[in-house]
Amino acid sequence: MTEDIRSIAKRAPFLQPMTPWGKPMTVRMTSAGRFGWVTDRRGYRYEEAHPKTGQPWPEIPPSILTVWKAVAETPTPPDCCLVNYYSEKARMGLHQDKDEADFGFPVVSISLGDPATFRIGGSNRKDPTQSVTLESGDVLLMGGEARLAFHGIDRIKFGGSTLLPDGGRINLTLRRVAPAGV
Numbered sequence: 043m044t045e046d047i048r049s050i051a052k053r054a055p056f057l058q059p060m061t062p063w064g065k066p067m068t069v070r071m072t073s074a075g076r077f078g079w080v081t082d083r084r085g086y087r088y089e090e091a092h093p094k095t096g097q098p099w100p101e102i103p104p105s106i107l108t109v110w111k112a113v114a115e116t117p118t119p120p121d122c123c124l125v126n127y128y129s130e131k132a133r134m135g136l137h138q139d140k141d142e143a144d145f146g147f148p149v150v151s152i153s154l155g156d157p158a159t160f161r162i163g164g165s166n167r168k169d170p171t172q173s174v175t176l177e178s179g180d181v182l183l184m185g186g187e188a189r190l191a192f193h194g195i196d197r198i199k200f201g202g203s204t205l206l207p208d209g210g211r212i213n214l215t216l217r218r219v220a221p222a223g224v
Protein backbone atom coordinates (compact mmCIF):
# COMPACT_ATOMS: atom_id res chain seq x y z
CA MET A 43 0.00 0.00 0.00
CA THR A 44 2.86 2.44 0.69
CA GLU A 45 4.08 1.89 -2.91
CA ASP A 46 0.60 2.78 -4.17
CA ILE A 47 0.61 5.95 -2.06
CA ARG A 48 4.01 6.87 -3.44
CA SER A 49 2.66 6.63 -6.97
CA ILE A 50 -0.35 8.80 -6.06
CA ALA A 51 2.04 11.43 -4.69
CA LYS A 52 4.20 11.28 -7.83
CA ARG A 53 1.26 12.25 -10.03
CA ALA A 54 -0.53 14.46 -7.49
CA PRO A 55 2.19 16.03 -5.32
CA PHE A 56 1.50 16.73 -1.65
CA LEU A 57 0.27 20.27 -0.97
CA GLN A 58 0.55 22.40 2.10
CA PRO A 59 -3.06 23.51 2.46
CA MET A 60 -4.01 26.96 3.70
CA THR A 61 -7.02 27.38 5.97
CA PRO A 62 -9.72 29.83 4.81
CA TRP A 63 -8.42 32.23 7.47
CA GLY A 64 -4.91 32.17 5.99
CA LYS A 65 -3.03 29.84 8.32
CA PRO A 66 -0.93 27.10 6.71
CA MET A 67 -1.92 23.62 7.89
CA THR A 68 0.84 21.47 9.38
CA VAL A 69 -0.42 18.36 7.56
CA ARG A 70 0.51 17.84 3.87
CA MET A 71 -2.32 16.59 1.68
CA THR A 72 -3.11 15.07 -1.65
CA SER A 73 -5.96 12.91 -2.93
CA ALA A 74 -6.97 10.10 -5.24
CA GLY A 75 -10.37 9.44 -6.77
CA ARG A 76 -12.79 11.66 -8.65
CA PHE A 77 -12.70 14.28 -5.91
CA GLY A 78 -9.84 15.71 -3.88
CA TRP A 79 -10.34 17.71 -0.72
CA VAL A 80 -8.71 21.13 -0.87
CA THR A 81 -8.64 24.26 1.22
CA ASP A 82 -7.38 27.76 0.53
CA ARG A 83 -8.61 31.36 0.97
CA ARG A 84 -11.80 30.38 -0.88
CA GLY A 85 -12.71 27.81 1.73
CA TYR A 86 -12.98 24.05 2.18
CA ARG A 87 -14.27 22.10 -0.79
CA TYR A 88 -13.86 19.13 -3.10
CA GLU A 89 -12.23 19.68 -6.51
CA GLU A 90 -11.94 17.37 -9.53
CA ALA A 91 -8.40 18.56 -10.37
CA HIS A 92 -5.16 19.02 -8.43
CA PRO A 93 -4.83 22.77 -7.73
CA LYS A 94 -1.16 22.94 -8.84
CA THR A 95 -1.01 20.53 -11.79
CA GLY A 96 -4.58 21.10 -13.04
CA GLN A 97 -4.76 17.33 -13.72
CA PRO A 98 -7.48 14.97 -12.49
CA TRP A 99 -6.54 13.11 -9.32
CA PRO A 100 -5.10 9.59 -9.79
CA GLU A 101 -7.48 6.67 -9.37
CA ILE A 102 -7.91 5.10 -5.96
CA PRO A 103 -5.64 2.00 -6.01
CA PRO A 104 -7.31 -1.42 -5.62
CA SER A 105 -5.28 -2.11 -2.44
CA ILE A 106 -7.06 0.83 -0.77
CA LEU A 107 -10.52 0.12 -2.26
CA THR A 108 -10.31 -3.35 -0.74
CA VAL A 109 -10.42 -1.86 2.76
CA TRP A 110 -13.62 0.10 1.99
CA LYS A 111 -15.22 -3.03 0.51
CA ALA A 112 -14.37 -4.96 3.66
CA VAL A 113 -15.80 -2.52 6.19
CA ALA A 114 -18.09 0.14 4.66
CA GLU A 115 -21.18 -2.09 4.29
CA THR A 116 -22.32 -0.45 1.07
CA PRO A 117 -22.04 -1.42 -2.61
CA THR A 118 -21.33 2.26 -3.45
CA PRO A 119 -17.61 2.84 -3.96
CA PRO A 120 -15.77 5.78 -2.41
CA ASP A 121 -14.98 8.66 -4.77
CA CYS A 122 -12.31 10.36 -2.65
CA CYS A 123 -9.25 9.10 -0.87
CA LEU A 124 -7.69 11.96 1.06
CA VAL A 125 -4.03 11.32 1.83
CA ASN A 126 -2.67 13.16 4.86
CA TYR A 127 1.03 13.18 5.74
CA TYR A 128 2.06 14.09 9.29
CA SER A 129 5.70 14.98 9.89
CA GLU A 130 7.07 15.34 13.41
CA LYS A 131 5.20 18.46 14.51
CA ALA A 132 2.04 18.06 12.46
CA ARG A 133 -1.37 17.91 14.06
CA MET A 134 -5.00 18.35 13.04
CA GLY A 135 -7.48 20.40 15.01
CA LEU A 136 -10.90 19.10 16.04
CA HIS A 137 -13.30 19.17 13.08
CA GLN A 138 -16.22 17.37 11.45
CA ASP A 139 -16.14 15.80 7.96
CA LYS A 140 -19.27 17.36 6.51
CA ASP A 141 -18.56 18.48 2.94
CA GLU A 142 -20.03 15.24 1.54
CA ALA A 143 -23.55 14.87 0.09
CA ASP A 144 -24.83 11.88 2.05
CA PHE A 145 -23.83 11.18 5.65
CA GLY A 146 -25.35 7.69 5.30
CA PHE A 147 -21.97 6.69 3.88
CA PRO A 148 -19.21 6.21 6.44
CA VAL A 149 -15.73 7.70 6.44
CA VAL A 150 -13.11 4.95 6.56
CA SER A 151 -9.67 5.87 7.87
CA ILE A 152 -6.45 3.87 7.48
CA SER A 153 -3.37 4.73 9.56
CA LEU A 154 0.18 3.94 8.41
CA GLY A 155 3.55 4.66 9.99
CA ASP A 156 4.03 6.41 13.31
CA PRO A 157 1.33 6.09 15.99
CA ALA A 158 -0.95 9.07 16.59
CA THR A 159 -3.13 10.34 19.40
CA PHE A 160 -6.58 10.59 17.84
CA ARG A 161 -9.22 12.54 19.71
CA ILE A 162 -12.92 11.94 19.12
CA GLY A 163 -16.00 13.52 20.65
CA GLY A 164 -19.67 13.87 19.75
CA SER A 165 -21.45 15.83 17.07
CA ASN A 166 -21.28 19.05 19.08
CA ARG A 167 -17.91 20.74 19.47
CA LYS A 168 -18.43 20.99 23.22
CA ASP A 169 -19.17 17.27 23.74
CA PRO A 170 -16.65 15.39 25.88
CA THR A 171 -13.85 13.74 23.92
CA GLN A 172 -11.74 10.67 24.36
CA SER A 173 -8.29 9.79 23.03
CA VAL A 174 -7.31 6.66 21.18
CA THR A 175 -3.87 5.71 19.85
CA LEU A 176 -4.01 4.85 16.16
CA GLU A 177 -1.20 2.48 15.18
CA SER A 178 0.07 1.54 11.75
CA GLY A 179 -2.46 -0.72 10.06
CA ASP A 180 -5.42 0.43 12.15
CA VAL A 181 -8.68 0.98 10.29
CA LEU A 182 -11.25 3.27 11.86
CA LEU A 183 -14.78 3.73 10.60
CA MET A 184 -16.91 6.76 11.38
CA GLY A 185 -20.48 5.87 10.55
CA GLY A 186 -23.98 6.02 11.96
CA GLU A 187 -24.12 8.31 14.96
CA ALA A 188 -20.35 8.79 14.83
CA ARG A 189 -20.38 10.00 11.22
CA LEU A 190 -20.44 13.64 12.28
CA ALA A 191 -18.32 13.24 15.41
CA PHE A 192 -15.72 15.94 15.97
CA HIS A 193 -12.24 14.45 15.64
CA GLY A 194 -8.62 15.43 15.25
CA ILE A 195 -5.01 14.43 15.81
CA ASP A 196 -3.28 15.86 18.89
CA ARG A 197 0.20 14.64 18.02
CA ILE A 198 2.13 11.82 16.47
CA LYS A 199 4.83 9.74 18.11
CA PHE A 200 7.57 10.55 15.62
CA GLY A 201 9.91 7.62 14.99
CA GLY A 202 7.45 5.20 16.58
CA SER A 203 7.34 3.08 13.43
CA THR A 204 9.82 2.10 10.73
CA LEU A 205 7.23 1.73 7.96
CA LEU A 206 7.96 5.03 6.22
CA PRO A 207 11.62 5.67 5.32
CA ASP A 208 11.52 9.32 6.47
CA GLY A 209 9.32 8.63 9.48
CA GLY A 210 6.00 10.30 10.11
CA ARG A 211 2.46 9.13 9.61
CA ILE A 212 0.14 8.71 6.65
CA ASN A 213 -3.59 8.66 7.11
CA LEU A 214 -5.94 7.76 4.29
CA THR A 215 -9.60 8.68 4.54
CA LEU A 216 -12.03 7.14 2.11
CA ARG A 217 -15.24 9.06 1.56
CA ARG A 218 -18.24 9.11 -0.76
CA VAL A 219 -18.58 12.74 -1.82
CA ALA A 220 -21.28 12.58 -4.53
CA PRO A 221 -24.68 11.01 -3.87
CA ALA A 222 -24.98 7.30 -4.79
CA GLY A 223 -25.33 6.77 -8.53
CA VAL A 224 -23.88 10.16 -9.53
Ligand code: SIN
Binds near residue numbers: 126195215
Ligand atom coordinates in the same frame (compact mmCIF):
# COMPACT_ATOMS: atom_id res chain seq x y z
C1 SIN B 1 -8.80 13.53 9.11
O1 SIN B 1 -9.68 13.74 9.91
O2 SIN B 1 -8.86 13.93 7.91
C2 SIN B 1 -7.57 12.75 9.48
C3 SIN B 1 -7.68 11.94 10.70
C4 SIN B 1 -6.41 11.20 10.94
O3 SIN B 1 -5.34 11.66 10.53
O4 SIN B 1 -6.45 10.12 11.57
Ligand code: FE2
Binds near residue numbers: 137138139193
Ligand atom coordinates in the same frame (compact mmCIF):
# COMPACT_ATOMS: atom_id res chain seq x y z
FE1 FE2 C 1 -11.58 14.42 9.35
